Amino acid sequence: MLKASEQDSQRIFTRRALMLAAGKLGLVGTLAARLYYLQVVEADRYTLLSRDNQFNLxxxxxxxxxxxxxxxxxxxxxxxxxxxxxxxxxxxxxxxxxxxxxxxxxxxxxxxxxxxxxxxxxxxxxxxxxxxxxxxxxxxxxxxxxxxxxxxxxxxxxxxxxxxxxxxxxxxxxxxxxxxxxxxxxxxxxxxxxxxxxxxxxxxxxxxxxxxxxxxxxxxxxxxxxxxxxxxxxxxxxxxxxLSIDINLQRFATERLARGTAERIPVDDPRAQLALAKATPEVLAKSEAEDTILVDKDGEVVEAESGSVVVMDVHSGELRALVSVPGYDPNPFNHGLSAKDWEELLSNPRSPLTNKAIAGQYPPGSTFKMLVCLAALEADLAGPDTRFFCPGHLELGDTRFHCWKRGGHGMLDMTGAVEQSCDVYFYEIAKRIGIDRIEAMARRLGLGENLDIDLPGERRGLIPSREWKLATRGEPWQRGETLVAAIGQGFVLATPLQLATMTARMVNGGRAVVPRLVRHPTAGGRPSFPPLGLDPRDLDLMRQAMSAVVNGSHGTARRVQSRDGEPTLGGKTGTSQVKRITMAQRAAGLTKLKDQPWRDRDHALFVGFAPVEAPRYAVAVVVEHGGGGSSMAAPIAADVLLETLRIDPGTEAPLSAAPAGKPSQRG
Structure with missing residues (x-):
């Protein structure tokens, strides 16, 4: 028989064994229950999670x-x-x-x-x-x-x-x-x-x-x-x-603007070799990778011109060309432009990244003068027969305002003043009508306002007023500033797109046409624009005056008169001063274009339309620091207008096709 102590030990062992067995049984049961829950109750949910882990979107x-x-x-x-x-x-x-x-x-x-x-x-x-x-x-x-x-x-x-x-x-x-x-x-x-x-x-x-x-x-x-x-x-x-632009016209206008008054010659041409032989190292560096170079009338290598050309349908507002020179190649941006290339674009003094057609702001110069005439005609403060004598200057207070022609133009009526671009005539008109009427007419014709073209970065230009000067400069408006504004100088600024719009509104019968770059095929037909409320007789007078600028015997753009068989053009030259020539420069004889640094030279402008009898297209040309509007901008505008009508002759007699790559030379 077991002793009492041994029996107690056996009972304790048995009890512990039963407790351990019960614990194991409980754990096994819990595990079985969990497995059942996961594999049976939650089977669908985990099947879905497994598939989500297997298949990704x-x-x-x-x-x-x-x-x-x-x-x-x-x-x-x-x-x-x-x-x-x-x-x-x-x-x-x-x-x-x-x-x-x-x-x-x-x-x-x-x-x-x-x-x-x-x-x-x-x-x-x-x-x-x-x-x-x-x-x-x-x-x-x-x-x-x-x-x-x-x-x-x-x-x-x-x-x-x-x-x-x-x-x-x-x-x-x-x-x-x-x-x-x-x-x-x-x-x-x-x-x-x-x-x-x-x-x-x-x-x-x-x-x-x-x-x-x-x-x-x-x-x-x-x-x-x-x-x-x-x-x-x-x-x-x-x-x-x-878009409404024609890439063939865009190409023509771009090349024509870049060429300016120079001639593009292959580098292996003897004339090109002669010009390169006397070029500076900087010019040679820019030309070494080119197949052609630009050579001016003096036989010197020149850089491509900088500026803008805008061609606009005067009735629909569609833009056939919207040129800004120089440009840049957009393809490298797709893959990532290097820091060096980006810096070169930013540091280029001719601003290739700027769309000059809509963001370049320039004094419009004499292209502004028809607008001043319309303001005077509407206010009945001047008429077609209003005449002033131009001695070459006008005195206002203790200030003398000069005409561009030193000896003066003599006696002129309104058409003659536009034809010969007499500054004194417009000084006299400005004294009569004041800045308020000039500002109001400018805004009606599209200046000083955004035209809401489908491009970012459009600038408003500037049409000054009494309120504007007082608010921005804290000074009252001066009468002499009205005279300067009347010839498109002083505070006045406009974009090439605004100048093209101004011209289109003047020659399309006085309707508030708006420029369009994107075509809307669902719109159907030609859009209708509201009238500006201008007298048709006043508009006809300005159209005849602009025709005289090109076709008159004293016109400032008579060098671009149409040849036989070509449509008749009308327009207005403009030269806007960037920096005044000092008395010291005049005394030293440094008044020629080439004597000035490029940035100090005048801008050359021209606004025009064609045909004169039934206007269909308007053009605005701005050549940055290009010199005279008659010598630089007018020939470019004339060639572009004729090319536009050759590509799209409409109801006019078709133009004879010009040889490829040989646009007509003017001036």
Whole structure:
């Protein structure tokens, strides 16, 4: 028999064993219950989670809409973007593979360093872009050598392309990568290759041109590696935008403006070689990469002119050309412009980034004088037969205001004053009507206001008034300032687009036409614009006066009179002073254009229309620091107007086609 102590020990052991067994049974039961809950009760939920882990949604960037010209020619479209990628896990030595790839195509050293850094930061199966925007020939060479390039693969995407480069950049604008402050929460914007509009039409119509992104499912493993891609929704492509400009006229006007009064000659021409032989090192550096150079009448190499040309349908407001020179190539912005190239654009004294047609603000000079006549005619303070004598100057108080013609013009009526651009005549008119009437007429004709064209960055110009001067300068208006404003100088500023609009409103019968760059095909027919309330007889008088400027025996633009068989042109020259010539310069004889630094030279302007009998197109030309409006701007405007009517003769007799690349020479 067991002793009492041993029996107690056995009972304790048995009790503990039962308790341990019960605990194990409880744990097993709890585990079984949990397994039952997960595998039976929650089976559907975890099946769904498993599938979500297996299949991911991938965004597909939409195809961006194109920008087309009047005739459907693409000014901005999309092209295949061939790129080469490398996958680290598929090659034993990334550096060696990159070296082998570099012997087949050009791989910049900085790209090699970037790739070597990226492959270390990313998972081994994630591809890293080596180079992109390769030609088909380069891609073919990579494909042929694919067996010797482990880990290298070819991918095809899409990128923006501007086939005409700088020719229409101030209309189209450009696209570039999305910056951090432009992120709105839209996941499409976070795609690495997605681009948005940064300027021009690309910016204004960005949302419509983006389209709608598509989606598709991709099957991945636990590490996130894509196993296969499944079909999905391709999304909606962006909307095309059609402009009113004609790219052929845009090209002609751009080249004609850039050429100015010089002649474009191939560099291998003996005349070009002679001009280059006496050029400065700075000029030689700019010319060495060119196929042609500009040579002036003195046989010297000159730089392309800077300025703007605007061609406008006077009835519909459609812009056939909107030129700003110089321009810049928008294509590099798509891939990322280097800091050096960006700095060169910013530091260029001729401001290629500025759209001078809508943001360049210039004193309109004598192109403003018809507006002053209309204000006087409407107020009945002057008429067609109002005559003043011009001795070459006018005295007001203790100040003498000079006419551009030192000896004066003699006795003139209103038409003769416009024809010969007599300053004294308009000083006299300004004394009668005052600044208030001048300001009111200027605003009716489109100056001093935004014209709401479909482009960002439009400037208002400046039409001064008594209230404006008091508010901005704290000074009262002076009577002498009215005289200066009457000849388009002083505080008065206008953009080339405003000058073209002013001209169109004067010659279309006095209707408040508004410039349009984007065509709206659903609008149907020619738009109707409200009348300005101007007397048709006053408008006819100004049209006849502008015709006399070109076709009269004393006209300031008579050098561009139409030849036999060509439409008759009308217009007005203008020369706006940038910096007054000092008495010391006059005494030293330094009054010629070439004697002045480029930035100190006068602006050359011309506004015109054609045909005189039935106006259809208006033009405004501004040549920055180009000198005289009659010698520089008028010949450019005449050639552009004739080319416009040759391209679109309308109801007029067709013009004989000019030889390609040989526009008529005037002045």
């Amino acid at each position: 991938e965004l597909l960037p939409p195809i961006r809409g194109r920008i087309l010209d009047l005739n459907g020619v693409p000014l901005a479209d999309n092209q295949d973007n061939f790129r080469v990628e490398i996958v680290r896990e598929q090659t034993d030595d990334v550096a060696a593979t990159l070296a082998a790839l570099g012997s087949i195509i050009d791989v910049p050293e900085w790209d090699v360093r970037r790739v070597l850094k990226d492959v270390k930061r990313k998972r081994a199966f994630v591809p890293v872009t080596v180079v992109e925007n390769l030609s088909r020939e380069e891609i073919a060479r990579v494909a042929v050598n694919a067996p010797y390039l482990p880990g290298v693969r070819i991918e095809v995407g899409r990128s923006r392309r501007y086939p005409f480069g700088s020719l229409a950049v101030h209309c189209t604008g450009y696209v570039a990568a999305v910056s951090e402050n432009e992120l709105t929460g839209d996941p499409v914007l976070e795609l690495p290759d997605f681009r948005i509009g940064k300027s021009g039409i690309e910016k204004v119509h960005d949302l419509a041109m983006r389209g709608t992104a598509g989606q598709r499912q991709v099957e991945v493993n636990a590490l996130g590696r894509i196993i296969r891609k499944l079909p999905g929704d391709e999304g909606e492509p962006g909307r095309d935008v059609r």
